[in-house]
Amino acid sequence: MTYDRYVAICQPLHYDTIMNSRACVQMATGAWISGILYSVLHTGNTFALTFFGGNMVDQFFCEIRQLLKLTCSDSYLSEVGVIAFSVCLVLGCFVFIIVSYVQIFKSVLRIPSVQGRHKAISTCLPHLTVVSLFVCTCIFAYLKPTSSSTSALDLVVAVLYSVLPPIVNPIIYRMRNKEIKAALKRLTGCR
Structure with a gap:
């Protein structure tokens, strides 16, 4: 990608x-x-x-x-x-x-135009967000000391890196859709 x-x-x-x-x-x-x-x-x-x-x-x-x-x-x-x-x-x-x-x-x-730069960055941002989310949760899961972590924390971290990125992935990629953005703004009450 x-x-x-x-x-x-x-x-x-x-x-x-x-x-x-x-x-x-x-x-x-x-x-x-x-x-x-x-x-x-x-x-x-x-x-x-x-x-x-x-x-x-x-x-x-x-x-x-x-x-x-x-x-x-x-x-x-x-x-x-x-x-x-x-x-x-x-x-x-x-x-x-x-x-x-x-x-x-x-x-x-x-790119000379601001609109062109915005379009190019908005094309890359969803992929970069999903990859960053996955990498950050995996780093947190695998690079922490095993002796200092409790089994409950290990379970939470396992859910974070195995469930969160696949759930958030479609949401992030759909954020480019203007209707979804408008619906989320209405839902959250933001202008």
Whole structure:
């Protein structure tokens, strides 16, 4: 989605030739392959672990961090491999998004008309909002110290990063619709 916005704003005359069906299939295939590799890596590492007698996970779903608390085998090397792959995948996507948006905002600042700048920014803002919301909740969930967090806090954080972005996603993308904006203003009483 970031690349689509980048091409639409930075190279608008070449949009149809760059964002053809072949490019879309390649991007979708890349996303699917990286997701499948990530899933297979986690699943393989989970099946390689041996667990204690208990099978109670303090979570709404079987999350990797909660499973690692139940294991009795030394999983240091497999955890390092999973973390290294995860960091490479996440940092690669994050750097790509940041570089694309820097290029987009550089192009937007060169647009002479205020209306043109506003239109370009309003095209990017929903995607940037959704990505920021997801990244911030994941950072809060995974980069906090595990020893200092309670299980209730872990449950709330899990709900935040797994439920909140998908719920807010359609709302944010619909905010561009003028009728929805007008209805929300009437509902909240804002002018």
